[in-house]
Amino acid sequence: MRHITLIPGDGIGPEITEAVKAIFSAANVPVTWEEENAGQTTFDAIGELIPSTLIASLKENRVALKGPITTPVGKGFKSINVQLRQMFDLYSNVRPAKTTPGIDTKFSNVNLVLFRENTEGAYSGLEIFDERLQISDSIARITRTGCEKIIRAAFEYANKHNCKKVTAVHKANILKSAGALFLSIFSQIAKEYPHIQADDKIIDNMCMQLVVKPEQFDVVVTTNLFGDILSDLCAGLVGGLGVVSGANIGSDMAIFEAVHGSAPDIAGKGLANPTALLRSAIMMLHHIDLKEEAGRIEAALDATLANKEECTGDLGGRAGTMEFANNIIAKL
Missing domain, CATH: 3.40.718.10 (Isopropylmalate Dehydrogenase)
Known part of the structure; x- marks a missing residue:
């Protein structure tokens, strides 16, 4: 069982994170989530943008999945993403861009x-x-x-x-x-x-x-x-930031992330598309050599994306966040 640091982020972050967790659970992926957070949410709660507990978790697990994080604007704070990349020398930002059947471009x-x-x-x-x-x-x-x-x-x-x-x-x-x-x-x-x-x-x-x-x-x-x-x-x-994956990779640590924003305007409404975070999680599975699980989830995701009616509103469908996740689960 592989321990993974999970950073839900804020805005729509917790919702899309729950969708990914549900898909991983249904696919019997052998990982255990160690949940920590950063950004506006933790700053409001404990006065820290990057808590020491998060840093300790990253140092211990060396692999993380991260949702969108908001850095407070206009208060002199340095980007949390930049801080994490420099703190752990995550020198390689890897961003695949591949045409997906069903996503009109x-x-x-x-x-x-x-x-x-x-x-x-x-x-x-x-x-x-x-x-x-x-x-x-x-x-x-x-x-x-x-x-x-x-x-x-x-x-x-x-x-x-x-x-x-x-x-x-x-x-x-x-x-x-x-x-x-x-x-x-x-x-x-x-x-x-x-x-x-x-x-x-x-x-x-x-x-x-x-x-x-x-x-x-x-x-x-x-x-x-x-x-x-x-x-x-x-x-x-x-198709946009909502459907692409991203990874920050160093010599001995990797943080996989959704590269879109936290979309506070739709937070809590169950409308967010979890595809970007899920594709980043699939990249993570390849990175830790769980290729069979990665392939199964990717195939189920692609099959769902090919049917517009089963997708979220931004892709032309009517599904909510968890309904979209359940559509993927049904194809596993």
Whole structure:
């Protein structure tokens, strides 16, 4: 039995978390949930955004599933997601984007995985504000170590999953130093995988290519800010943030998460779509080598998504959160 830290989050987080727990229970997945929380909910309750009990649980279990978390806005708090990534060196943000039958989009053949460096770049927290001059300087720190880890993770994934190509995304035509460092390391590591095609795209051209011909990409690797933007763009190609999975992976810890917001406007109404969190949980099962269970749940989910009437309102159906979960359970 594998112990997993479960972070329900707030807003719709607890509802979609309960749906995933019900599906896992019905599928007899051999995991035990150790529930801790973070964000606005815990801050209101105990005055802490990231409780020490959560940190202890993560250190002990090394694997977590996380719902959407709200960081209080306008009070000087640093993003909880960023803090967790940097605290545990979860350097690899992995975001698959794949077309799903039954989910209507403008594209029918998207199948790519984005690797975003997760701990440095524009989100390093290196900001200087000159009150007198009213000038803000934000430093996007790029390190050789950070580049090597995320680029190697992308190539290792491509190698393991028989992907044909890895594409590096950058802005080396303007960001001369950072771009040169990222591209030089990409070129060096690519030589270790001669059977995988390696190419690169400037970020603005990449955005255009993704909305014109997304099927040309397999694995994409980039820095933090570019990856943050591209990951949401890629989600839009396959149905939106409500249907895509996400993972933050380091050398010895991984946090799998729903990447959408906490949607407080519909919280408690039983309307939320749990697909994103469930797909993240399926990624988690693959990560801990429970592949048979992952396959069964994924097949049941895909069969449900293919029937619009059995889906939640955002996908054109009439099912509530738990009704949708029960539709999945019925197909296990």
